[in-house]
Amino acid sequence: MSGTSTLISEARISRGSQKVIASAVGLLCFFIIATAIPSGVLLISGGLVAVIAVLTVAVLRISVTIEATEQSLTVRCRPFYSKTIPLEDVVDASPAPSSSMTEGFGVRYLGRRTWGLLVGGPAIVLETPQRTWLISTPDPESTAASVLAHAGKLRDR
Numbered sequence: 468m469s470g471t472s473t474l475i476s477e478a479r480i481s482r483g484s485q486k487v488i489a490s491a492v493g494l495l496c497f498f499i500i501a502t503a504i505p506s507g508v509l510l511i512s513g514g515l516v517a518v519i520a521v522l523t524v525a526v527l528r529i530s531v532t533i534e535a536t537e538q539s540l541t542v543r544c545r546p547f548y549s550k551t552i553p554l555e556d557v558v559d560a561s562p563a564p565s566s567s568m569t570e571g572f573g574v575r576y577l578g579r580r581t582w583g584l585l586v587g588g589p590a591i592v593l594e595t596p597q598r599t600w601l602i603s604t605p606d607p608e609s610t611a612a613s614v615l616a617h618a619g620k621l622r623d624r
Contacts (some may be wrong), residue, residue: 472541475533475617476610478603480586484568485527492523529572531584531603533610535617542593542602544584548574557618558594562607565589577601 480488496516503512525546534541540557543549566585575583583590583601591611593600604610 472534472536473617475535475540475613476531476602476604476606478531478586478588478605480527480529480572481588484572484587487568488523488527492519496520526572529586531586533602533604533614535614540593540614540617542584542600544574548584552593552595554618556595556597557614558596560591560593560611560614560618562611563590563592563601566601566603 496519499512499516499519500509503509528546530543530545532541532543532545534543535554537554539554540552541549542552565588566583567587570577570583570585570587572586573584575585577583579599580597581599581601584603585601586603588603589605589607590601590603591607591614593602593614602610
């Protein structure tokens, strides 16, 4: 059954971070509308506020998942990004230092062939020959062990 996938991990932006982001964006939108009223550009500013609100909702709903099949891992930063990694390419997986709002959320290029799929908080480092991934997960030890176990199953065949 190569079509069966197993969810290894799912992480979301914490409530505290969501509140900080929503508050900052809310203040920005209020400022945009407040300055638009006397300027006479309320319609344009209202459109800008609507676009900002839609993008903010998309960011606040980001989730980072790792799924395994018999042959591969799929790492996702929903709704923006998905990458399939053959299990044979997994070199290592281990817990990583937690990320925060400073590193940002979503798909991030972190330098030196390293990409992040981040929502803040605990993470794992997943190494392949082509790149290194920093992936948010609520339980780094368990997630890293599960990734290695799946990769080991393929190697043992």
